[in-house]
Amino acid sequence: MSLGNAENLELEREDIVHEDATAQKEVAGKSPVRIAMGRLIHDRVAVACMVILLLLLLLGLFAPLINSALDIHADFESPDAPRPSDVLASDTYPKIGPPYEPFTWDHPLGIAPKIGYDNLAVLLLGLRTSLLVATLATVFSTIVGVTLGLVAGYARGWVDSALSFFIDFFLSFPFILGALALAPIITTRFGGEESTLKNAELLGLVGVLVFFGWMGLARLVRGQVLSLREREFVQAAQVIGVPTWKILFKEILPNLVAPIVVATSLALPAYVAAEAGLSFLGIGLSEWPSLGRTINQALNYYDSYPLYLWAPVVTVMVLVVALNLLGDSVRDAFDPKTRR
Amino acid sequence: MRLKKPIIAIAAAGALALTACGGGDDGGERESGTDVNQDDAGNTGDFTDPEREGPVEIEGAKEGGTVKVISQAGLNTMDPTEAYYQNTWSMLANLVTRSLTQMVYDEEQDAMVLVPDLATDLGTPNDDYTEWTFTLREGVKYENGEEVTPEDIAFGLQRSMDREQFPEGPSYSNEYFLGGDEYGGPYSDPKGEFEAVEINGMDITIKMAKPFPDMPYWGTFPAMGPIPEGPESDPAKYRLHPLATGPYMFGEYTPEKSLTLVRNPEWDPATDPGRTQYPDEYVMEFDVQSAQIDEIMINDQGEAQTTISYDDVLAEDYREMEETGRLAVGTFPLTSYWAPDYRKITDIRIRQALAWAYPYADADLAGGYIEGVTSVPATSLMPPGTPGRTDFNPVEGHEPHSTDPEKARELLEEAGEVGYEISWLYAKDDPLSVDVKDVVQAALKEAGFTPKPVATTVADFSTLRSDPDTDVNVRSGGWIADWPSGATWFPPVLGCTEVDKGVVGANYSIFCEQEIEDEITRIQTLPLEEQPDAWGALDEKIMTEYLPLFGIRYGGVAQMYGSKIEGYHIDNTIGMPTWKNIWVNE
Numbered sequence: 001m002s003l004g005n006a007e008n009l010e011l012e013r014e015d016i017v018h019e020d021a022t023a024q025k026e027v028a029g030k031s032p033v034r035i036a037m038g039r040l041i042h043d044r045v046a047v048a049c050m051v052i053l054l055l056l057l058l059l060g061l062f063a064p065l066i067n068s069a070l071d072i073h074a075d076f077e078s079p080d081a082p083r084p085s086d087v088l089a090s091d092t093y094p095k096i097g098p099p100y101e102p103f104t105w106d107h108p109l110g111i112a113p114k115i116g117y118d119n120l121a122v123l124l125l126g127l128r129t130s131l132l133v134a135t136l137a138t139v140f141s142t143i144v145g146v147t148l149g150l151v152a153g154y155a156r157g158w159v160d161s162a163l164s165f166f167i168d169f170f171l172s173f174p175f176i177l178g179a180l181a182l183a184p185i186i187t188t189r190f191g192g193e194e195s196t197l198k199n200a201e202l203l204g205l206v207g208v209l210v211f212f213g214w215m216g217l218a219r220l221v222r223g224q225v226l227s228l229r230e231r232e233f234v235q236a237a238q239v240i241g242v243p244t245w246k247i248l249f250k251e252i253l254p255n256l257v258a259p260i261v262v263a264t265s266l267a268l269p270a271y272v273a274a275e276a277g278l279s280f281l282g283i284g285l286s287e288w289p290s291l292g293r294t295i296n297q298a299l300n301y302y303d304s305y306p307l308y309l310w311a312p313v314v315t316v317m318v319l320v321v322a323l324n325l326l327g328d329s330v331r332d333a334f335d336p337k338t339r340r
Numbered sequence: 341m342r343l344k345k346p347i348i349a350i351a352a353a354g355a356l357a358l359t360a361c362g363g364g365d366d367g368g369e370r371e372s373g374t375d376v377n378q379d380d381a382g383n384t385g386d387f388t389d390p391e392r393e394g395p396v397e398i399e400g401a402k403e404g405g406t407v408k409v410i411s412q413a414g415l416n417t418m419d420p421t422e423a424y425y426q427n428t429w430s431m432l433a434n435l436v437t438r439s440l441t442q443m444v445y446d447e448e449q450d451a452m453v454l455v456p457d458l459a460t461d462l463g464t465p466n467d468d469y470t471e472w473t474f475t476l477r478e479g480v481k482y483e484n485g486e487e488v489t490p491e492d493i494a495f496g497l498q499r500s501m502d503r504e505q506f507p508e509g510p511s512y513s514n515e516y517f518l519g520g521d522e523y524g525g526p527y528s529d530p531k532g533e534f535e536a537v538e539i540n541g542m543d544i545t546i547k548m549a550k551p552f553p554d555m556p557y558w559g560t561f562p563a564m565g566p567i568p569e570g571p572e573s574d575p576a577k578y579r580l581h582p583l584a585t586g587p588y589m590f591g592e593y594t595p596e597k598s599l600t601l602v603r604n605p606e607w608d609p610a611t612d613p614g615r616t617q618y619p620d621e622y623v624m625e626f627d628v629q630s631a632q633i634d635e636i637m638i639n640d641q642g643e644a645q646t647t648i649s650y651d652d653v654l655a656e657d658y659r660e661m662e663e664t665g666r667l668a669v670g671t672f673p674l675t676s677y678w679a680p681d682y683r684k685i686t687d688i689r690i691r692q693a694l695a696w697a698y699p700y701a702d703a704d705l706a707g708g709y710i711e712g713v714t715s716v717p718a719t720s721l722m723p724p725g726t727p728g729r730t731d732f733n734p735v736e737g738h739e740p741h742s743t744d745p746e747k748a749r750e751l752l753e754e755a756g757e758v759g760y761e762i763s764w765l766y767a768k769d770d771p772l773s774v775d776v777k778d779v780v781q782a783a784l785k786e787a788g789f790t791p792k793p794v795a796t797t798v799a800d801f802s803t804l805r806s807d808p809d810t811d812v813n814v815r816s817g818g819w820i821a822d823w824p825s826g827a828t829w830f831p832p833v834l835g836c837t838e839v840d841k842g843v844v845g846a847n848y849s850i851f852c853e854q855e856i857e858d859e860i861t862r863i864q865t866l867p868l869e870e871q872p873d874a875w876g877a878l879d880e881k882i883m884t885e886y887l888p889l890f891g892i893r894y895g896g897v898a899q900m901y902g903s904k905i906e907g908y909h910i911d912n913t914i915g916m917p918t919w920k921n922i923w924v925n926e
Binding site for chain 2: 075076077081083084085088090091092093113114115116183184187188190191192193194197282283286293296297299300301304305
């Protein structure tokens with residue numbers, strides 16, 4: 001053997017090692033979230049839903065701008081806003097537009113009877129309210145649910161028992177009755193001042209929704225944590241002396257992203273429907289335009305003025321169905337057992 | 341008189357939809373063929389017939405059939421002494437319980453006429469109306485066959501003094517009968533002495549503490565009917581089954597749910613100058629949703645053809661119902677008004693500015709009233725048809741039912757109070773109330789006020805409104821006259837009350853002026869013929885000089901009946917059907 005050969009071998013070996021390392025990097029890159037997102041993009045239903053939701057989100061977000069651009073009004077704030085006697089006949093039906101007059105571009109979805117607001121303006125602002133309430137409720141209930149679920153799952157003994165009891169207790173509490181009871185209390189406490197009533201109503205509603213909505217996610221998270229806490233990486237962290245909160249939020253929580261994302265995406269439509277339902281029952285928002293409130297007022301017009309009823313109904317339906325389908329697709333995307 | 345639902349908020353302007361609509365222009369979209377004749381509204385003042393005798397026969401009327409009645413409101417109490425809501429009062433007085441006198445509908449004049457009932461005429465007063473004598477008819481029996489005696493009438497009168505036992509009942513006996521301020525009634529004051537009634541044979545003499553020229557009208561109330569003394573008339577039982585002297589008696593009765601009235605075989609038409617007994621039965625169902633009632637009545641299918649509803653048709657269904665031709669419209673003596681708190685808003689210019697600023701037409705629309713039908717432009721406190729009423733304008737230059745924010749602002753500037761805070765109650769859980777609140781708020785802001793509406797709930801509304809310490813400076817109110825006379829307007833609505841003890845009564849403006857108190861007392865002692873004009877003059881004086889309140893609308897009703905129902909007209913003294921004229925045309 002000559003010395004030159006050994007050097008060549010060295011070089012070749014380095015090349016092979018170098019190639020292997022690069023190949024490894026390409027294979028080991030993806031986290032579960034990235035895998036799921038990748039699968040989601042290829043799901044046609046999910047993409048369609050995302051487009052629709054984005055559209056609705058933009059409509060809701062820019063509702064006030066759209067309203068002033070089209071010069072349509074959902075209240076009497078602006079001096080340009082028409083009063084009831086300006087646009088309504090003596091029997092409370094609109095003088096302009098459906099149902100008795102021909103279509104007009106000034107009011108594409110017609111005018112509301114008795115009060116004279118533009119239906120499109122109310123729809124857009126109502127959409128905004130629904131999205132706002134649902135988002136706030138989802139965010140807060142997720143935070144509360146995840147935190148309590150983590151603590152309940154990780155702690156042993158009486159903490160776990162107590163929290164589990166709480167979760168079960170709230171799960172069995174009748175939601176509607178609770179909302180019904182809370183509404184007049186808020187009215188009495190904040191009814192005097194209009195601006196505080198407005199905020200109090202919204203926060204009260206979000207509070208009620210969160211109060212009755214955090215349990216689902218808490219239970220889910222608790223179950224997951226129970227199985228995770230016996231794993232080696234957790235035990236290793238405990239042995240090293242990592243503080244509990246760090247274990248919870250840095251070690252365990254990242255493993256729960258999948259169920260949390262799924263639960264969140266299914267909670268949103270539930271809250272939209274809940275807000276519409278409560279407003280419909282009259283225990284929701286009175287100072288904010290709301291789809292549920294419009295539906296409630298439009299019920300009696302189903303045969304004489306159907307557009308007035310169907311516009312908000314279809315909007316709520318589209319929003320809830322799109323969110324639900326997206327949530328389903330997200331759940332499927334995260335589940336390694338489903339194959340597309 | 342109270343409305344059908346036990347919340348006066350219903351009549352209250354800006355609370356719930358039921359009464360009064362506004363005049364004003366419209367886009368000319370509809371024929372107003374069913375507009376109400378406003379001049380004669382509630383007019384019975386000149387219509388009396390002391391000679392009328394039974395039996396009553398309606399030309400072409402057939403016996404038989406069952407009339408179904410559907411309504412949203414339940415019945416508060418059916419004890420004749422306590423019944424004081426439109427629905428309970430009207431059912432008892434017209435169908436079940438007879439009293440001293442009664443009202444009948446005159447088709448020719450389209451008005452109500454006061455005629456005798458159990459008394460043989462309309463009573464004989466003494467010179468200064470401090471004594472009234474009625475002669476009881478012979479041969480009138482209860483549903484159980486017992487004869488009605490003068491002692492029964494006396495006991496009924498005695499019972500009508502008991503305010504503790506019957507807190508929601510009318511209190512005219514306490515106000516006018518001798519000993520009314522002291523005697524507490526047979527149940528709450530068993531040892532007390534009832535001095536107001538004297539019996540001589542079939543003659544009943546009632547003694548008054550002060551002149552009471554309107555006694556014959558008070559005599560139409562079920563509280564002025566016969567009730568046998570003893571355990572039979574125990575209030576707990578009696579409210580579920582009062583003894584019938586009229587053509588119908590109680591069958592099955594489930595309070596708040598249903599009531600069946602069946603023929604009373606003991607009723608003798610020859611003794612009754614007003615009532616009839618054509619239908620076999622009245623089957624009443626309560627707690628039916630308003631939208632459902634409208635649906636049933638519009639479609640007129642099957643049983644609906646022999647059904648009636650004394651609820652107002654909803655604004656959204658008015659157009660359709662009117663086209664069917666089975667809509668009965670009429671007025672009734674309701675005035676809805678806004679009452680600024682007289683103790684807090686002391687400058688009359690601010691009150692006048694409010695009258696200029698209030699959005700009458702907009703509030704009517706937002707509240708679901710139908711212009712010309714359930715809402716009529718208001719000026720004086722007494723509505724059209726009240727004897728002695730004059731047509732005047734309380735606020736100079738102000739076209740009734742019109743809104744002029746500029747003029748309001750001018751007045752505020754003159755008073756140096758631009759930006760004056762106005763606070764009033766509204767019900768947050770009633771969408772109509774919220775909408776009216778929004779409309780009023782926008783209008784007041786435009787006129788230079790600072791509106792601060794106070795949210796409450798439907799359940800709490802009446803209580804808060806009746807509390808003089810509630811932090812509002814305007815209250816919305818409504819009052820229905822118990823009979824067509826100024827005596828049923830000014831004392832309850834504008835008479836002084838014991839405000840320091842927390843009593844507001846129906847005086848929502850919390851108005852109290854000694855000059856007016858004295859004038860009210862003076863008018864009540866005038867000869868009967870002079871009273872109507874005196875009341876009219878007082879109306880004008882109070883409204884133009886003091887303006888303690890301003891009218892938002894007068895009342896009207898729009899009620900529905902099936903295609904086989906005949907004789908359904910509106911009793912314009914109370915806004916209920918003319919039960920005595922109804923028959924079924926099978």
